[in-house]
Amino acid sequence: MHYHETSPRKTISEPIVLVEQLEVDFDGFKAIRGLDFSLEAGELRFLIGPNGAGKTTLLDVLCGKVKPSGGRVLFRQTDLTRHQEHQIAQLGIGRKFQAPSIFMTLTVQENLLLSMRQKRGLLSTLVAKTTPEQRSRLHYYLEMIALTDKAKEKAGALSHGEKQWLEIGMLLIQEPELLLLDEPAAGMTDSETEKTGELLHRISDQKTVVVVEHDMEFVRQFAKTVTVMHEGTVLREGTMQDIQNDDKVAEVYLGRRGERHE
Numbered sequence: 001m002h003y004h005e006t007s008p009r010k011t012i013s014e015p016i017v018l019v020e021q022l023e024v025d026f027d028g029f030k031a032i033r034g035l036d037f038s039l040e041a042g043e044l045r046f047l048i049g050p051n052g053a054g055k056t057t058l059l060d061v062l063c064g065k066v067k068p069s070g071g072r073v074l075f076r077q078t079d080l081t082r083h084q085e086h087q088i089a090q091l092g093i094g095r096k097f098q099a100p101s102i103f104m105t106l107t108v109q110e111n112l113l114l115s116m117r118q119k120r121g122l123l124s125t126l127v128a129k130t131t132p133e134q135r136s137r138l139h140y141y142l143e144m145i146a147l148t149d150k151a152k153e154k155a156g157a158l159s160h161g162e163k164q165w166l167e168i169g170m171l172l173i174q175e176p177e178l179l180l181l182d183e184p185a186a187g188m189t190d191s192e193t194e195k196t197g198e199l200l201h202r203i204s205d206q207k208t209v210v211v212v213e214h215d216m217e218f219v220r221q222f223a224k225t226v227t228v229m230h231e232g233t234v235l236r237e238g239t240m241q242d243i244q245n246d247d248k249v250a251e252v253y254l255g256r257r258g259e260r261h262e
């Protein structure tokens, strides 16, 4: 049962995301079945679970890429199921996909400026004058993604990890309230992975962040609250310690690992 059904409303803060009895159907296959999920503003939430559990599909629903066949999806008071993907982005939900969206021949700072202007719907070109407000926003996010020293370098010359941070910066500069990230540390070196974890914590000081992650070491190190998904629904939710000691979670992972010889 959902906590808000039993708890008096005044004792809890309003969730930023509330998903109730979500159903997603792909040509008769139920990828999400009766899923309940909620997020408080300012959370850093990790989504884990075996392959095919529905993690990516849940992010796809939250950003409007996939339309549910049933249930409710609220962002603040807005019913997301009634909105298109671009409208959801305007509402303040930013999604980072695996495919790169940076312009390799432009500099780090030009990429960030383009992203900032896109949000405003201006047809500005790169030669347009930056306002002092834009400049200060640019510097702020360059610092946050630790690329200030590389602001004038071509994005194509960045390391894999730095490119990922630039992508995150391009989302952040549009100032979404909720950020959805799919395996943000995939393919990174140990040191880049560490820095990515720290970046996620810095971001969650101001925004709500959901991270789909397979790297359990990364989750152990940086997760506060973890949601474990299995077969299209939530299996468990809690701290990493709770999750690690849970028999059902172990069964799901071990069973799967056994099958697949991973």
Ligand SMILES: Nc1ncnc2c1ncn2[C@@H]1O[C@H](COP(=O)(O)OP(=O)(O)OP(=O)(O)O)[C@@H](O)[C@H]1O
Residues within 6 Å of the ligand: 026, 027, 029, 031, 049, 050, 051, 052, 053, 054, 055, 056, 057, 058
């Ligand atoms: N467009 C689609 N059409 C049909 N089936 C799909 C589609 N997208 C996902 N699925 C199926 O839905 C289920 C959930 O997929 P999803 O990608 O959400 O899982 P996941 O937990 O993100 O898995 P992984 O960890 O492997 O990324 C899988 O069985 C997948 O094959």
